[in-house]
Amino acid sequence: MEHFNAASEEDLEQALLSCLRSLSWARRVAGHRPYPDLDSLLAAADEAAYDLSWPDLTEALAAEPLPTLPPDTYSAAHTALSAAHAAYEARFGHVFVICLDGLSPSETLDRLLAAIRSRLTNDPEEERAVVADELRRLARGRLLHALRGAGQRSACGWRRVGAIDH
Incomplete structure (x- = not known):
């Protein structure tokens, strides 16, 4: 959580976009920092995903790879x-x-x-x-995966991993 809360707004938004390609979602999650713990972050990420409009979801869908x-x-x-x-x-x-x-x-x-x-x-x-629920679940899994790796690299170095993408 330290890396997440300390990252610059721009770097964190880019990292979050690798979890869900919705600028609205990334800005909302990044903008509500600091998060006291992982559960608070995940709850905020879920809430932000639930509140996405259809155009926001369409934006996210356009970047989604097909399941492999x-x-x-x-x-x-x-x-x-x-x-x-x-x-x-x-x-x-x-x-x-x-x-x-x-x-x-x-x-x-x-x-x-x-x-x-x-x-x-x-x-x-x-x-x-x-679709909205599946995108929320994908974002949550990717965010968890990114946070697990954040202890080994800075938040701006997060990368999406294929096994989590699908």
Whole structure:
């Protein structure tokens, strides 16, 4: 927390943008420092994510990578996932996002395909709520990961790590 609270506003905003690519969210989280502890920071980050408007969420979605499969996944799975992503993007107009923190690589494909197929049945308003929650969960996981590494480098040196991105 010391690195987080002591970082310059600009450096911290850039680091936070690697957790969620929403300038509104990053500025709000950075602007409410100092945080007494991790729980306070996470609560503020969650609240800021819950309060994002659809344009803010669209900004964040535009920077989100598609979830990836483990490298040893067979090619038919890649084809199925590509088709599911295309159908999702055609229906909702943005990339599919899901937080897969805590899943083993062997569970990733099944969870991804089941989630995207299930969410294709959502109406657009329902899906917006799901997307907002998934982005909040992604941001929380990335922020936790960044803070774990902050003890080894300055807050302005935070980097997004692939395993947390998806």
